[in-house]
Amino acid sequence: MISHFMTPLNILLCAICCFSTAQTIEDIIHVKLNNDFENGILENEEVISDCQVKDLTKWDKLFTMLENSQMRENILLETVNEVVSVELQSLRAEMLQFVSSFAGACASHIESATTKITTEVNSIQALASKCEQAQRRENSLDTKKESDLEKAILLNFNISDRISRIEEDLKQEALRTKEDSYNCAEASFTLAAVLRTLDETTAKLQTAQSWISQRYLPGGCEIAILFPMRSPKIYASVHPADMTLQAFSFCVWVKVTEALDRTIIFSYGTKRNPYEIQLYLNHQSLVLVIGDGQNKVIADNVVEPSNWTNVCGTWSSENGKATLWVNRENRATSYDIAKGYEIPNRGIFQLGQEKNGCCVGGGFDESLSFSGKITGFNFWNKVLSDGVITWTGTEESCSFRGNIVGWGTTEILLHGGAQYIH
Secondary structure: OOOHHHHHHHHHHHHHHHHOOOOOOHHHHHHHHHHHHHOOOOOOOOOOOOOOOOOHHHHHHHHHHHHHHHHHHHHHHHHHHHHHHHHHHHHHHHHHHHHHHHHHHHHHHHHHHHHHHHHHHHHHHHHHHHHHHHHHHHHHHHHHHHHHHHHHHHHHHHHHHHHHHHHHHHHHHHHHHHHHHHHHHHHHHHHHHHHHHHHHHHHHHHHHHHHHHHHHHOOOOEEEEEEEOOOOOOOOEEEEOOEEEOEEEEEEEEOOOOOOOEEEEEEEEEEOOOEEEEEEEOEEEEEEHHHHHHHEEEEOOOOOOOOOOOOOOEOOOOOOOOEEEEOOOOEEEEEEOOOOOOOOOOOOEEEEOOOOOOOOOOOOOOOOOOEEEEEEEEEEOOOOOOOHHHHOOOOHHOOOOOEEEEEOOOOOOOEOEEEEEE
C-alpha cells in the first residue's frame, strides 16, 4: 500500500527539485538557447514568416522561450496536481479504513497506557512527597543533633569544671585529714570505750526488761497465781454459791510455760459429771467443752507460750451458740453446742487441773496439769456483749469482775505449790 502512493510523491519531489536546481536566469537562458531543436530556432538560419520576413532579435527569442517555458510549467503543475489529488484521496480512504479497523484496539491500548502512566505519575508524586517528608525529618534530626551536641559539649565543660573543683576540695580535705589524723586516733579510742559502756548498759537493760517481763501482770491486775511446775498436787479451787446455768461467760489471762495435748486451764464439775465445763490447751489451740466431750469449740493456733494471752468464752443454752475470743478477737463460733442443756449447781471450779473423782484432789492426772501463770479469772451467768468482751482485754480489765466468780473478791484456794505473786 505504501509503495502504491510513493510513485506520485516521488514524481512531485523530482519536479520540485528540478525547478529548484536552476542557479540563475543566465543558466536557463544558456540552456534554452543551446537547445535549438526544442525551441525551433537556428542560429545560422533565417526564419521567414508567411506575411513578411522579419529578423528576430535576441530579446524576442528570449521572451518567446520564457512564454513557452511558462506554459510547460503550468501544464506540468496541473498534471502533478491531478495526480497528487487522486493519490491523496486514495490514501485518505485507505487511512480511514485503517483507522476504522484498528481504532478500538488502539483506544484500549491508549487507555491502558494512560492508566499505567497515571498510576506511575501518582506513585512518583507519592514517592516525591515521602522523599520530601523524609528530607524534612532528616533536617529536623540534624537540627536536634546539633542542639544535643551543643548541650553535651556544655555539659562536658560543666562536668570537667566540677571535677576540677572536687579534686581541689579533696586535696584540701586530705591535707586537713592528715592534720587531724592524730586527733582521730585519740577519738577512736574514746569511741570504743563508749561503745563498750553502751553494750554493758544494753545488757543490763535487757536483764531488767526480762525481770520486769517475768513479773509483769496484764489487765491492771495486781496479783496472779503461779503454777511453778506440772504436778497433780498443784492447782487452785473455787467453791461458788449455788447456781444453775443456762448461759455463761468467762474471761481469763493465761501465760503458759508449756502446753501438751491437753493442758487444763480451768474446769467445772459436779460429783455426777466432773466435766460440765472445761477450757484446755491443745498445744497452741484452745478448746472449750460443755456437758461432754462431743460439744466443743476449737480456736486453732491462737496461744503463744511464755506470753500473756487474754481468753474469753460465751455459751447460751437457748440457741447452742458458743464462742471463743482471743486477745479481743472472735476466733471461733459454733452452734448447736449443748442446745437446751442446763448446767447443774453444787459444782467446783478448779484452776490448773481437771475436776475428777468425788472430791477435791481426787484422781488428778499429772499430764493434764497446768504450768505457768493465771490472773483475772472472772465468770458470769449470762452472755456478755461483744463490746464488753472486747473491753475485758484492755489494761483495765481486772476492775471488771464476774457475778459468779470475781477476781480479787471471790475466795480462791491454793493447793500444793501454787502461790500468789505480785
